Amino acid sequence: MALINSVLSWFIKKRYHQIELFMKYPHEVQLEWFKKLIQEGKDTEWGRKYLYHDIKDIDDFRNRIPISTYDDLKLYIDRMRSGEQNLLWNTDVKWFAKSSGTTSDKSKFIPVTEESLEECHYKAGKDMLAIYFNNNQETSFFDGRGLALGGSQKIIEVNNAEYIEGDLSAIIINNLPYWAEFVRVPKRSIALLDNWEEKIEIMAQSTIDHDVTSLSGVPSWTLLLLKRILEITNKKNILEIWPNLEVFFHGGVNFDPYREQFKSLIPSNEMVYMNTYNASEGFFGIQDTNHSDEMLLMLDYGVYYEFIPMENWEDENPQTVLLEDVELNKNYALVISTNGGLWRYQIGDTVEFTSLSPYRIRITGRTKNFINAFGEELIIDNAEAALKGACDKHKSIVNEYTGAPIYLGDNKKAAHEWIIEFEAEPKDLNDFKRSFDDNLKKVNSDYEAKRSHDLLLHEPIIHSVPKGTFYKWLKKKGKLGGQNKVPRLSNNRNYIDDILKTLDN
DSSP: OHHHHHHHHHHHHHHHHHHHHHHHSHHHHHHHHHHHHHHHHTTSHHHHHTTGGGOOSHHHHHHHSOOBOHHHHHHHHHHHHTTOOSSSSSSOOOEEEEEOSSSOSOOEEEEEOHHHIIIIIIHHHHHHHHHHHHHOTTOOGGGSEEEEOOOOEEEEEETTEEEEEEOHHHHHHHTSOGGGGGTEESOHHHHTOSOHHHHHHHHHHHHTTSOEEEEEEOHHHHHHHHHHHHHHHTOSSGGGTOTTOOEEEEOSSOSHHHHHHHHHHSOOTTOEEEEEEEETTEEEEEEOSSSOOOEEEOOSSSEEEEEEEGGGTTSSSOOOBOGGGOOBTOOEEEEEEETTSOOSEEEEEEEEEEEETTEEEEEEEESSSEEOSSSOOEEHHHHHHHHHHHHHHHTOEEEEEEEEEEOSBTTBOOEEEEEEEEEEOOSOHHHHHHHHHHHHHHHOHHHHHHHGGGSSSOOOEEEEEOTTHHHHHHHHTTOOSTTOOOOOBOSSSHHHHHHHHHHHO
């Protein structure tokens, strides 16, 4: 393994030069990808419809091609799943990443092309390691195994042709090169199991005796696995089992609510937590320092970026801002065109730039996950900052949470209602609630104005629920594992009322 570690370390460090190139020439790299995407898409059905042959520059592209949602592309994607090709992209599509983003019953099937797999997702994996190795020169990463917590997939046959649909992580694992099996656990057959509870148990049992040096996955599900491993081994912390564990590559949700739990399970000041921004639609960001969760925007993965200022989000035809015109500390909705055949596609995430040289971002929320029932414009970033402040003050830890408005009417006072599952409960929930409320006022002036003198919004209502409540709800919805996650905020009461019903049953 020492020889493998040495050879792979050398190979991966070579990738860092490519990262430095797009950091130095961001706009030139984006322009090159724009030209390539137009060239590849011009003879598809989509490209012929929008006359890609005549597109001369980016402004022409923005004026001609509408901003799209999944619903706008669904007809094309359904036809692709029925076996038709050359609709959105000019090579055959045989993989579809099943994605919901939250726990809605409606699934999305994002086309995954060979180009997006190789030029985006796999390139990102190499770059993630290149950045890690660059920042941690004494790493022994490849002396042990990497534990990846992925999803599942299934083969679908349509019109005598097969395609594969499933979690993106499963598609990636199933297409990894053969040598990757020697440096990762568990074996592929276990990693692709579709029964989540069975998978957790088998993964725990089968990885205990390996020398695991790295973890990757969604924080909530990774915690579940680690806790099960501690139960099986009767150990106090994970380092008693894997003493050489050095890094956790995480993504999918904000890590801050989970940080203290990981520190408790992995009591090491040397442990590195590396933030990534990967989605079914593409891999967009990698944390490039050990000291901040902000991520380097990855500009050479076959993705062309545009940004909608959030103040223009609800415009009928919102105008996008290009990379060279973005501003610091401003909320933007992400719009992408990709080598997976997505054209001016609203991914549904909001980001803000923390640096313009190089371009670094952080995720601030979802375009659909917010509370704006009374003009308060509360986003996930606000909620998590307020929760962190309240948790720090009251020495408590939050596992999961969700929030929604209580609308005026039926003698009800307008307010926000929250369901919080604590890992460590505050001693006084009312004091915690007041701290949370005060912190929301500090981070959101619109919320503060609506809360003034209780004239419109009254103080929040918080339900502290037993551990496992959200897990049981996700299980009932058939949404365990993979990229499935609890919807943090909603402008309607569908989620919160359903969870409250679970508590009554």
